[in-house]
Amino acid sequence: MSVRRLADESVQPKSFAFTAANLKWAKETIRKYPKGKQASAVIPVLWRAQEQNDGWVSRAAMEEVGRMLDMPFIRVFEIATFYTMFQLEPVGKKAHVQVCGTTPCMLRGSEDLIRVCKRKIAENPHELSADGNFSWEEVECLGACVNAPMIQIWKDTYEDLTPEALEDLLDKIAKGQKVKPGPQIGRVNSAPEGGPTTLTGGVTAKAKPRPAAAKATKKAVKVPPANAGRPGSDAAITSKAIKSPAKLPVKAGPSKKSAAKPVPVKAAAKPAGPERLAKPKGKADDLKMIAGVGPKLEQTLNKLGFWHFSQIAKWTKKDIAVVDDGLSFKGRIERDDWVKQAKALAKGGEAGYIKVFGKKPR
Ligand code: FES
Incomplete structure (x- = not known):
């Protein structure tokens, strides 16, 4: 402090x-x-x-x-x-951005958000932007860790942010446009990002998820492909793909059209990044066989241009960082060692997996 x-x-x-x-x-x-x-x-x-x-x-x-x-x-x-809720010097007229920098938010990218504030508002906390409309500061936990990283502006919080989403948010506020508080990726409150993770079996095979859970799943699927596929680093903000932040939706949810289609390779891929395909070569692999990949993540991976174990098997550390950011859950790929699993599956299918891991894939 x-x-x-x-x-x-x-x-x-x-x-x-x-x-x-x-x-x-x-x-x-x-x-x-x-x-x-x-x-x-x-x-x-x-x-x-x-x-x-x-x-x-x-x-x-x-x-x-x-x-x-x-x-x-x-x-x-x-x-x-x-109390940091009280500001002791003049703040931006349109927004004073309080970026949570406590551990959960920091692990999920709050430092990238701070870099956006430094670039778009002012180099130092509590310094007014050139037009006097914005200011920012880093604060301690604001109590929305489950949807980290997040910021607060006046009484509202904006959660599940990426640097691109924050840029877009600030642009909208600057233009006097309405912005929607809460999660910015379409999840309902703090529902699981990829849909329900427990009690999913039901009594019968045909059991339907509860309406609220179903809604969360449906919305979560609408994570904008552009958002999901982009690295969260500050450097990435300057990339061609996000030079027009105004075009990015703050609220997740591409049009029905874009949700149904895979991300065009051109828009999502960087020349040096992992190999991506606009569509599978022949039949797509069942990526859910990789422990840690559920139906929602499989959809996201497909949208990002990944259909085959052989693609994932080739990911380098750098590729993992790029894809990891796109999945909005840093560390997931390495935690479950997707690359090792994909290598085993690409090489020998289920038998190959058993040989390496001593158990059947999911
Ligand atoms: S750590 Fe950021 S809201 Fe709690």
């Missing part, structure tokens, strides 16, 4: 007064607390002051809150400087 100090005198307004509506609200809020305990209202009242004051609390605002609550000013300063 960095040291949090009040903003420089040069930006501090001389005074602060609540609007009539906010004053009424503040008085009602203070009345909710027992006599002598009005100081307990300090956080909501400070928060309202921040909302009124373009997203930050000035010293004058803190002093006014202290007066209203009959608190020593230092107590109000202590609270405002302790």
